[in-house]
Amino acid sequence: MTQPLLKVDDLSKSFGGLAVISEVSFEVPAGGRLALIGPNGAGKTTMFNLLTGVYRQDVGTVTLDGEVIDAYPSRARIGLGMARSFQNIRLMPHLSVVENVMLGQQSRARGWRDFVAPVSAFGRSAAYREAEDLLASMNIETRPGDVVATLPYGIRKKIEVVRALAAKPKLLLLDEPAAGLNAVETASLRDFLLQISETGVTLLVVEHDMSLVRSLCTSTVVLNFGRKIYDGPVSKVHEDPQVLEAYLGPRHAGEKEAAHV
Numbered sequence: 001m002t003q004p005l006l007k008v009d010d011l012s013k014s015f016g017g018l019a020v021i022s023e024v025s026f027e028v029p030a031g032g033r034l035a036l037i038g039p040n041g042a043g044k045t046t047m048f049n050l051l052t053g054v055y056r057q058d059v060g061t062v063t064l065d066g067e068v069i070d071a072y073p074s075r076a077r078i079g080l081g082m083a084r085s086f087q088n089i090r091l092m093p094h095l096s097v098v099e100n101v102m103l104g105q106q107s108r109a110r111g112w113r114d115f116v117a118p119v120s121a122f123g124r125s126a127a128y129r130e131a132e133d134l135l136a137s138m139n140i141e142t143r144p145g146d147v148v149a150t151l152p153y154g155i156r157k158k159i160e161v162v163r164a165l166a167a168k169p170k171l172l173l174l175d176e177p178a179a180g181l182n183a184v185e186t187a188s189l190r191d192f193l194l195q196i197s198e199t200g201v202t203l204l205v206v207e208h209d210m211s212l213v214r215s216l217c218t219s220t221v222v223l224n225f226g227r228k229i230y231d232g233p234v235s236k237v238h239e240d241p242q243v244l245e246a247y248l249g250p251r252h253a254g255e256k257e258a259a260h261v
């Protein structure tokens, strides 16, 4: 049997006595596209923060590509192949598109000269050219020299994903990638993420937009009050009684349509 790229074993985390994640285990196969969903406050962002090393779990183990990563800080986890994009765009608005993508390369600890002088009398640095090539390969509707602050929100979302890709991740964690996007932008982002998936990058996505989840992901883990209540195909999640109850409450669990799952 092939080993999963990400393995989460029995993870628990409390804040001041409040259990936010309780005994959660799941796996993401290499090349997979898994959605982590659940009602507000279910613990999705906390799970991302545990996986990426922002928080340390109280109990449990996280394994990436066969290596237990619990002792590694965030930066080291990026170096091991885990990159993340955030719910609120965290690009440098005054820098150009290509400069923002170069910021994503830094986790690979290249020579500092590349970044201090990306364009010098000797021409463009290797890092600059690499970032430009990555942008060109992703077909984003922008030019490398455009200042990020001048670009539409949907394009900036894609640039943030490209910046994460600049770290050459095996696993890409996306926190609500469709938040703030209209239907057209969401469809474009979905195609963009599928294009990334086709290159072999594994996707783990926190998302409330179930139409995006259904068209992007094949499997899903559902959290409710920090506990896993479903782990299986996206196509069956809307039929699961526990999931319906979590979204609608016990009295209405029969009303599938209203649950938006």
Ligand SMILES: Nc1ncnc2c1ncn2[C@@H]1O[C@H](COP(=O)(O)OP(=O)(O)OP(=O)(O)O)[C@@H](O)[C@H]1O
Residues within 6 Å of the ligand: 015, 020, 038, 039, 040, 041, 042, 043, 044, 045, 046, 047
């Ligand atoms: N640093 C913290 N200290 C105390 N409580 C926290 C902390 N971070 C999160 N929580 C609590 O943990 C619970 C889960 O929060 P989390 O943000 O992980 O949920 P979520 O599923 O991502 O929610 P949403 O869908 O609304 O973003 C909430 O009750 C939240 O208030």
